[in-house]
Amino acid sequence: MKPTIPKGTRDFLPNEMAKRNYIFNTIKEVFRLYGFNQIETPAMENLSTLMGKYGEEGDKLLFKILNSGDYLANVSADELVTKESNKLVNKFSEKGLRYDLTVPFARFVVQYRDKITFPFKRYQIQPVWRADRPQKGRYREFFQCDADIVGSDSLVNEVELIQLIDDVFTRLQLNVLIKLNNRKILSGIAELIGEHDKIVDITVAIDKYEKIGLENVQKELLEKGLTLHAIETITPIITLSGDNGTKLEMLKKVLATSSVGMEGIQELQTVLNYVAGLNLKTAIEIDLTLARGLNYYTGAILEVKSLDVQIGSITGGGRYDNLTGVFGMQGVSGVGISFGADRIYDVLNQLELYPKEKMNQTNVLVLPFGEKEQVYGLEIVKELRKNGIAAELYPDVVKIKKQLAYADNNGIPYVILIGENEINTQTLTLKNMLTGEQYTGDKDTVFAKIL
RNA sequence: GUGAUUGUAGCUCAGUUGGUUAGAGCGUCGGAUUGUGGUUCCGAAGGUCACGGGUUCGAGCCCCGCCUUUCACCCCA
Numbered sequence: 001m002k003p004t005i006p007k008g009t010r011d012f013l014p015n016e017m018a019k020r021n022y023i024f025n026t027i028k029e030v031f032r033l034y035g036f037n038q039i040e041t042p043a044m045e046n047l048s049t050l051m052g053k054y055g056e057e058g059d060k061l062l063f064k065i066l067n068s069g070d071y072l073a074n075v076s077a078d079e080l081v082t083k084e085s086n087k088l089v090n091k092f093s094e095k096g097l098r099y100d101l102t103v104p105f106a107r108f109v110v111q112y113r114d115k116i117t118f119p120f121k122r123y124q125i126q127p128v129w130r131a132d133r134p135q136k137g138r139y140r141e142f143f144q145c146d147a148d149i150v151g152s153d154s155l156v157n158e159v160e161l162i163q164l165i166d167d168v169f170t171r172l173q174l175n176v177l178i179k180l181n182n183r184k185i186l187s188g189i190a191e192l193i194g195e196h197d198k199i200v201d202i203t204v205a206i207d208k209y210e211k212i213g214l215e216n217v218q219k220e221l222l223e224k225g226l227t228l229h230a231i232e233t234i235t236p237i238i239t240l241s242g243d244n245g246t247k248l249e250m251l252k253k254v255l256a257t258s259s260v261g262m263e264g265i266q267e268l269q270t271v272l273n274y275v276a277g278l279n280l281k282t283a284i285e286i287d288l289t290l291a292r293g294l295n296y297y298t299g300a301i302l303e304v305k306s307l308d309v310q311i312g313s314i315t316g317g318g319r320y321d322n323l324t325g326v327f328g329m330q331g332v333s334g335v336g337i338s339f340g341a342d343r344i345y346d347v348l349n350q351l352e353l354y355p356k357e358k359m360n361q362t363n364v365l366v367l368p369f370g371e372k373e374q375v376y377g378l379e380i381v382k383e384l385r386k387n388g389i390a391a392e393l394y395p396d397v398v399k400i401k402k403q404l405a406y407a408d409n410n411g412i413p414y415v416i417l418i419g420e421n422e423i424n425t426q427t428l429t430l431k432n433m434l435t436g437e438q439y440t441g442d443k444d445t446v447f448a449k450i451l
Numbered sequence: 452g453u454g455a456u457u458g459u460a461g462c463u464c465a466g467u468u469g470g471u472u473a474g475a476g477c478g479u480c481g482g483a484u485u486g487u488g489g490u491u492c493c494g495a496a497g498g499u500c501a502c503g504g505g506u507u508c509g510a511g512c513c514c515c516g517c518c519u520u521u522c523a524c525c526c527c528a
Contacts, residue, residue: 313528
């Protein structure tokens with residue numbers, strides 16, 4: 001039998017975990033600094049919690065868990081014969097793997113509303129699963145690192161999250177661009193031309209402007225069923241360019257008659273004004289083609305792109321005004337972001353942006369020449385650890401050549417050799433694996449050299 | 452879900468128009484070297500050619516199916 005893992009999943013070797021932990025620890029530390037508190041939720045949720053929250057596409061991508069036991073007991077032969085998987089699945093599956101961290105969080109907020117003080121700031125770092133077809137930067141199991149604030153309408157939250165994003169990527173030394181949009185502006189555009197359900201087609205078409213040109217975009221919109229008048233109305237929006245200020249001015253003109261649209265512009269402007277005073281390292285750009293998560297976002301929408309590596313967005317987020325509504329709790333607005341840890345990991349790998357000093361694990365390997373030395377070695381590693389030095393003792397009595405190769409392959413910077421000579425003279429021999437330098441002396445001097 | 456693409460030793464890959472016993476490098480193990488790794492030399496182990504069927508005197512190579520890899524679309528972190 002060949003050892004393999006399911007499609008779209010990954011194993012991580014020790015050196016890879018060191019890199020991933022560097023990412024997780026960085027994000028965690030920033031979350032903590034911004035006052036978010038950690039929670040966890042189960043890997044699986046009731047399907048009733050998950051279904052219908054991510055649109056039709058999302059429902060298809062949910063991993064469903066077979067009921068335990070005789071899961072076909074309640075399915076009649078007639079029903080089985082129909083082969084209608086989508087209907088039948090409800091009969092033998094009532095749990096699914098979580099698809100993101102936001103919906104389980106909404107469930108969590110409603111369920112524990114009596115134990116939570118609003119505004120509630122939580123962070124959550126856990127894997128999610130999607131039955132997608134894997135490709136570059138897309139996995140079926142990946143970690144999201146979410147920070148959300150629920151129970152506050154203030155745009156200060158948006159500003160704080162943008163600052164947090166800037167903080168994280170600055171620490172990770174990644175060049176990124178924050179793209180910003182507002183769902184209300186998109187609604188305004190739709191309102192303007194009376195085509196509420198065409199908003200996705202419109203954003204997709206705008207997105208292609210730079211690639212295929214105005215004429216082709218207009219042609220595509222025509223094919224999608226927009227009237228010539230409607231296309232003419234939104235043409236200034238398709239060709240929108242320049243800095244954020246110019247874009248906002250143009251939008252104000254075009255959307256002047258739409259109150260929702262103007263509200264979105266106002267929000268965007270306010271956020272940008274606040275952020276301008278914070279001197280962030282990351283550039284922020286208004287991007288009307290950002291329509292991500294259209295299913296539940298109601299205000300700000302944001303996305304982060306790596307400037308050095310071509311991969312999908314590495315962070316996304318936005319405001320959702322009524323996510324808890326479906327769980328029976330109305331009028332709670334939230335805003336949140338989600339770092340895609342696995343994509344950030346891929347980007348960092350490609351750029352090799354890991355600080356070396358944070359990557360190695362064991363500092364010292366103790367090499368015994370024989371059994372007697374092994375006993376002495378046990379005492380030595382114990383004392384090393386007491387001094388805060390990560391140390392291990394080679395567990396088998398084998399040739400020193402082999403023990404040194406172990407240290408070498410594992411990138412252990414120091415070894416301590418213990419043989420008959422060392423025991424007789426009460427000394428230790430320290431070897432620097434990088435330089436090959438060796439020093440024999442008493443325990444305290446050797447320890448001092450390592451520290 | 453749609454369209455391509457990949458699969459040969461633990462890893463990376465050769466393998467001619469179908470032709471005898473399928474190769475290399477790296478890694479592993481042993482030795483040169485019983486107290487010295489990362490350099491060198493010698494040797495060894497390691498294969499259901501993804502899997503199942505078919506064509507053929509003969510298939511790693513051709514055909515069909517299936518799984519898998521990677522990529523694009525859709526959607527997304």
